[in-house]
Amino acid sequence: MMVRSGVKPDPNTYTYLVNHLCKRGNVGYAMQLVEKMEEYGYPTNMVTCNSLVKGLCMRGNLNKSLQFLDRLRKRGLEPDAFTYSFLLEAAYKKKGVDEAMKLLDEIIAKGGKPNLVSYNIILTGLCKAARTEESISFFWNLPEEGFYPNVVTYNTLLRALCWEGLLKEAYELLAKMDDKNYVTYNILVSWLALQGLVDDAFEVLEEMTRAGFKPTGVTYNPIIAHLCKEGKVDEVMKCLDRMMSEQCHPNQGTYNAMAVLCEDGKVLEAFSLFQSLCNSRTYSSLLRGLCSDGMPDAAIEIFKAMEENDVRPDVGHCNAMILGLCKSNRTDLSLHIFEMMVEKGYKPNQMTYALIVEGIALEGETELAVILLEELYERKALSENTVEMLVTQYDLESFPAFQYGTSSRGKEVLPWM
Template identity: 60%
Template structure:
């Protein structure tokens, strides 16, 4: 790997650290580790920030053991992990192997002289709660002062969420009473936990009272995230008038509905009340003085991103009955949503529907489907579809080719991907910058331009 710039000057260590972080975020940890080795060869001492990027990158790929080996190796070089390093490792441990493994790891860290901070214990607290071991989480919470840490508002919120969703209201209330003082006072997250859990248990009246207290006190301004669980519960209970009233209150309090709100309203579709849901969405469009066309595009896209593609199609049907003509962006949203839900055959059928309705698919529609097929490890189906696209006279763009190359890589055919990439560059359908990015990101060997 060449470490000199075209001018012959060495970039500073900060530039290399930035590159390491960038490579890790792109999933190319192996290349990042090679870069770190070169940094050391050129006399740049590796710092904590740099190797934290490597540790996080490995953990994100499920390589906890390799991360631990890297930390041991760097400690031998005199580099001391910081609290952020430990929190990364502990979170990876409970996600990959369970919270018991994370606890053993913490004991091992302490035995080696490591000094984890409060964040590390909050990670363990989260792990216990996610595994449903709330009583053990309470015990850990109470023992934190003996370990030299006072639980903060985050610690309280983690435990409060589990207590509330389990309906352990007295314990939750006792916990709330103790949330007084620096770093422990209730936050907007605390109140949203209360609202969400009350709505989950069907206590929407109490949830609305909590919102009123937030608004009346003036300390916190409710957001859409505060209202959405209530809207969803009211929709689940088919209380249309109450839904309208709740949404009116949101708008009156200058709390703009977001995609979570649209998905909450879509619950009405699950209850067989599609027209009522559509009327509510249509009313929101008017109250927000937004373009009807743009508003419905946003709603369809929001539903599809959250995996609510069926309600999205139901809304689309109601929209077209009222004169709405779907555009390319709307169709792409539907295709992406179907692919995300694993309904690949249905996604391909969308093209037939478009052509039958006189709407010629464009390259963005094709790219949406090709991407969905490749992400589902059906790259060869994507290639067949790509050939059909060419046969019908649709011209691919650089994005299409990039998706195809990445799809081949996902099929663990890196050598083939390198050959295809080189051929595409020779045919001048992929720019040099894109090719170099793919080579670096996926560590494609033997590709010279």
């Protein structure tokens, strides 16, 4: 349109459009745009090409990416280090680290010049495949390839050594690190906590702080998880106090770690910990998160403990539970929570009903969802807009049972007030 109207887009505009289309997953349109622009006399540059290569790789089209690069080479365009990194990551994720290493050899054989990022991708692949000896050899051979490891390279190998239990090698590697970062310390704390070496983990925390890095919930969570598994509630409380004094806020991982106490029958202890951290809003996040992360029983125990300890849940907390349970395909439990709401005098709102319908539809009980939807609409529990949204989203209109206000069977689905 710009070209036809006589306005010439500059290379930046052209590249921006291609990049935007690729980010939205419209790689086909982006390639058509490139072809059209070339017809209008606008040559493709490597920045634009990299957007296309990255877009194709993200969609899993590695072969198309390689074919596209062959066409570029014939036109005199040479891939750069960014191009190679996109290709190698795609090769590793789609075909495994051996194929990625083979591709790296081909790139070098054709005169390509990958950078350290490309080698870090290969190292990550070797480490994740638990090929530790190869990982170590690959790491120490990097200078022969003209590269010196950076903090990302060191952290990648350090994590692998720790998780393989190679403590001596991990500390030797650590001694050679000139620059540690936040991730380095988190790796060490996590591994030490996993081994039950909590005092050592705290020593690393002290070193981390002295080095100018502020611990976060991610740093503390492995320690809290271990202490909870050991049932050391007092130690957990001290750890939480320390976090709060450092203005380090708990996250969902912290809550999940503490919820382990529920699984060991220590519901009141878990609740007392949550109570020291949570307000009304964070209780909703806690309950929803526990359900979504596969801990619905712990969520229900905390929900019950809230009621028993004068922290009366509100409709928002109930909705959070229902949402989390539906997302984890436990609609049976979400219906149990709904029944509990009604029995205890809570008044479900439009969101409550919509979540129940969504949960039933997500579990494939589409006809039941239709019946319930009809009854809810008839009782004016759901607005027409909400009904239409649910019908469209879950293709409920394809069922002949769906006619606004005609159902007589929905009464069997939920207990009504």
